Amino acid sequence: xxxxxxxxxxxxxxxxVLTCVTTWxxxxxxxxxxxxxxxxxxxxxxxVSYVMLDFMELRYAPIPVRSAFQAxxxxxxxxxxxxxxxxxxxx
Amino acid sequence: xxxxxxxxxxxxxDRVTPRRLPGVDGVWVAIGADSVxxxxxxxxxxxxxxHNPAVFEASRHTLNMNLGGIDTLVLLTSSWSVALAxxxxxxxxxxxxxxxxxxxxxTGLMFMVSKSIEYFEKFAQGIRPATNDFYMWxxxxxxxxxxxxxxxxxxxxxxxxxxxxxxxxxxxxVVPECVASYWHLVDLLWIVIFPLLYLQKAA
Numbered sequence: 644x645x646x647x648x649x650x651x652x653x654x655x656x657x658x659x660v661l662t663c664v665t666t667w668x669x670x671x672x673x674x675x676x677x678x679x680x681x682x683x684x685x686x687x688x689x690x691v692s693y694v695m696l697d698f699m700e701l702r703y704a705p706i707p708v709r710s711a712f713q714a715x716x717x718x719x720x721x722x723x724x725x726x727x728x729x730x731x732x733x734x
Numbered sequence: 735x736x737x738x739x740x741x742x743x744x745x746x747x748d749r750v751t752p753r754r755l756p757g758v759d760g761v762w763v764a765i766g767a768d769s770v771x772x773x774x775x776x777x778x779x780x781x782x783x784x785h786n787p788a789v790f791e792a793s794r795h796t797l798n799m800n801l802g803g804i805d806t807l808v809l810l811t812s813s814w815s816v817a818l819a820x821x822x823x824x825x826x827x828x829x830x831x832x833x834x835x836x837x838x839x840x841t842g843l844m845f846m847v848s849k850s851i852e853y854f855e856k857f858a859q860g861i862r863p864a865t866n867d868f869y870m871w872x873x874x875x876x877x878x879x880x881x882x883x884x885x886x887x888x889x890x891x892x893x894x895x896x897x898x899x900x901x902x903x904x905x906x907x908v909v910p911e912c913v914a915s916y917w918h919l920v921d922l923l924w925i926v927i928f929p930l931l932y933l934q935k936a937a
Contacts, residue, residue: 649821655814659807666803670933683929691922698817698918705753719773719926726780730787732937
């Protein structure tokens, strides 16, 4: 078992890169707030999805259980963004 | 003769194995329930923010974003280390299991130290949960999550001690799988809490 060739290692590297992109990239004022926030929460949903599939091994779980858990990041991100767009602008 | 449909089996590494949930089903019920509770907390936070976006935005800027980002990297690394421990167990590479579990426990400890530093910073600035709605939510969400981290780190430490005695192997891995699944939940909850509190800029 070579750690570098493990799928979980590839996923971990991807998650680390995505974290750096959101924390030190999308959160800056390079983008309009809507673009930044949609990008940040879309990436968060993708990260949660990969944690579920590869770290929690839901990729190999019975389909109904996997589908139920995979709905969680989608619903949570959609809910947060729904509230965000409904919130009055500060300007 | 019985047949197995495509939805009940999965092909991994040229092997066909039945689809299964790691650990025991009860742990997944608890993980599901915890996920729903946190989703409701996230919705409640967003609803509170809806009524007072200016206070939430001003308060958000006082949080240490760099430390929050590093916390995320630490927890991801912790989850990865625990996932490697389970992979090693499945292949009966039991000499490697303790070191991966120790990696998971130590990174959990790092997260706890980092959160303590952050809380001390806030208290030194005179910030309390009662300061305003944002800080009430900040301390509630990070506090409940921190309790999960403390519990998970304790479980990983217990597994580490047991694995040093070579207790676990490919045919005896239910307990490590349950703890690992719970630990990954702790990781994924932080993946949402961090942008929710630290990165969510106002329109």
